[in-house]
Amino acid sequence: MPIYEYRCPQCGEKFEKIVTAAAAKVNCEKCHVPAERQLSVFAAPATSSASACKFNQDCPSAGGHTCGCGCGCHSH
Numbered sequence: 001m002p003i004y005e006y007r008c009p010q011c012g013e014k015f016e017k018i019v020t021a022a023a024a025k026v027n028c029e030k031c032h033v034p035a036e037r038q039l040s041v042f043a044a045p046a047t048s049s050a051s052a053c054k055f056n057q058d059c060p061s062a063g064g065h066t067c068g069c070g071c072g073c074h075s076h
Helices: none
Strands: 003-007 013-019
Touching: none
Parallel strands: none
Antiparallel strands: 003 013
16 A cells, blocks of 8 residues: 655645555544645665666666666666
């Protein structure tokens, strides 16, 4: 189940919640009004740059991926 980030439009409270569906309505834990789901940014350390990938042109992730043989292009 994914963890989503939310922000209350009334009190500004920010919190995370595990939900079973992306469309699930979530109320603020403080004031109980419907909260707004926020854009979450996933970060991971880079093992190499896209330009260092010898399969750069064939890789579907080329142009910004972090190769490290885990980019999903299956050419390594």
